[in-house]
Amino acid sequence: MAEKAVPRIVAVKTVVPQYKLGQADFKAFGNRIFRGSLPRLDDLLQVYDSAGIETRYISVPLSFLEKERTFEEKNEAYVRTAVPLLQEAAAGCLEQAGLDAADIDTIILVSTTGIAVPTLDVRLMEVLPFRRDVRRLPLFGFGCAGGVLGLGRAAMCALAEPGSRVLFLVGELCSLTFCHGDRSLKNFIATALFGDGAAAAVLTADGAAGLGVSKWGEYTWPDTLDVMGWDLRDEGLGLLMSRGIPGIVKRHMRASTDGFLETTGLTLEKIDTFACHPGGTKVINAIEEVLGLHNGHLTEARAILREYGNMSAATVFFVLERILENRNGESGRCLMSSLGPGFSAGYAILEPTGSTVARFGLGAPPGGPPAQ
Secondary structure, eight states: OOOOOOOEEEEEEEEOOSEEEEHHHHHHHHHHHHTTTSTTHHHHTHHHHHSSOOEEEESSOHHHHHSOOOHHHHHHHHHHHHHHHHHHHHHHHHHHHTOOGGGOOEEEEEOOSSOOSSOHHHHHHTTSOOOTTOEEEEEOSOGGGHHHHHHHHHHHHHHHSTTOEEEEEEEEEGGGGOOTTOOOHHHHHHTTTBOEEEEEEEEEOSSOSEEEEEEEEEEEOTTOTTSEEEEEETTEEEEEEOTTHHHHIIIIIHHHHHHHHHHHTOOGGGOOEEEEOOOOHHHHHHHHHHHTOOSSTTHHHHHHHHHHOBOGGGHHHHHHHHHHHHTTTOOOSEEEEEEETTTEEEEEEEEEESOOTTSTTSSOOTTSOOOO
């Protein structure tokens, strides 16, 4: 009997935009914008110090956000800056996989921090030589869960046509969703958390060595439409984010995680590493508590939050890349997870197939020189 085809991640690449800022820069920004609008601001400013974040990257100078901007202005900046960022991620990932753009059969692109029609993947085709018959699947609305939920869709496409190659892209420019006229506490908190970033992965089910995506799934809780999302307004994409998210995680995430793992024949005890989306320190703490992870299992998630902030859907791939770096290209059996609008959880099981050390830029790719 022929071996069952398994979608495999054969390359991963993450990138950030050019403007690197320290948390002190954002704290000063928040002080300038919200001074006179929020009571007890001096006390509230401590959120920047307790967020577990030291640096972040954004796609425009901070001065761009200092002024009132229309949705049109911010969305123009989103399109203008997202395409070159995705180009860098895609080109780096293809190089790592030893592929040309013309080798890609399907492009799946996740982004929820702006609107583009024609979509970003079409615009990317104008700067990278993808085939004109490449299949495209742009996905909007997954929010922070998009990295894992989109990966599941990419795995489905790779599995549907073994031998084809799928390029999965995530690009989130959270900074450009800042609404200058929104002086609410949630908008203030957002300035202490979010950054910009992009990621790319190549998947195939042709038997190549890599990280097998052996199972994927999701769960959406009822009556949670007001937990996370966008509040659309004239000024742009206003943040909808409940302060109760850590509590929801503590009350409900264990059951949904166990339910997903049951469909795979696994339990938490059989998971070696955890690539969790780090929404914030309180969310990471809640995940650790509810899943019983108290032995450094989320070290990489905390490190990525500290160095990059919350980059929405892209963040979980930064975590996965860091896990691979720390383990010399090997992840063991890995559980990816993320939370997003719906309110939903996304899950995926990654398992090494063959030698993965030669992949992910950590060793010598087939037929190529050692990575520098």
